[in-house]
Amino acid sequence: MKHPYRIREIAVQAGLSQATVDRALHGRAGVRESTIREVRQAIADLDRQRDQVRLAGRTLLIDVVVQAPPRFSAAIRAAMEAELPALRPAVLRARFHLLDGSSVREVASVLNRTGRNGSHGVILKAPDHPQIVAAAAGLPVPLVTLVTDLPGSPRITYAGLDNHAAGATAAYLIEQWLAGRPGDVLVVRGRGTFRGEDEREAGFRAETRRRILEVTDDGDKADTVRRELDALLSVNPAIRAIYSLYAGAGGNAAVVEAFRDHSYDVFIAHDLDRENTALLRARKLSAVLHHDLRTDLRRACHAILQAHGLLPGPIRTNPSAVQVITPHNAPPVEF
Known part of the structure; x- marks a missing residue:
């Protein structure tokens, strides 16, 4: 493997010993394929963060642990790497642990290994589960929760959307669109114990008196959503509004397809990714509730810098405000 980096730099970035990295780089026997x-x-991470690696000054390494579908994990990686060059006064580098469909035990296992090997902090998006909270409690470095909170953990702050307010906003928009007309509401959510989704649903239910029917994407599979919706619509034709409060890959497109023979008046979703942008432009989504991941990650990094005494002031939790995106203020190009 050709590279311009010292073995020590690669070892720190990978979370491995220098001896292991040396054996992997030189193709020696006894190195597992997963280690390679x-x-x-x-x-590859060092290549993307090359400007940061070359800057002078104190360097902090942050572990970013994310359990999410690949498209959302990729969005977090891109947002983090876009923020790194502007972060000061220290030089920040990121080490990513992106987990797709992993069990709670696997996430806890990753947490038990992170926060060490040169780490100065952890940014975590994971379910609010006792096993994960316990693993988080053992971290030897500052922890910031991202997008979905773990209030029982020793995190120094939460960086992300005010999820309860976002759910309430979805209910408000649906009531405005329906304008007093009758109709049930479909809520689509993901599998698992993500507090952010629970808070969105709680905020939504608190602001609507309509009958709510729920479909769960068990395993982040669009075809599962489609099958469940086909069965639901066959006996519940009065659904007039849809609120999708999760980020499952292909889920919102599957909902639209399931409604091919049923009309709806309003469809509210979360996150302005490529799929949702296309659905919004096609008027299949009425509005997308969005928040800026770059801002969330900037705040998370600032909190870790504050925890190390490198930025002044107390660490505060200021959840991001929800942005309502319609076809009229959607971005001009897909991203």
């Missing part, structure tokens, strides 16, 4: 992949990923 970790070394290659570390070099």
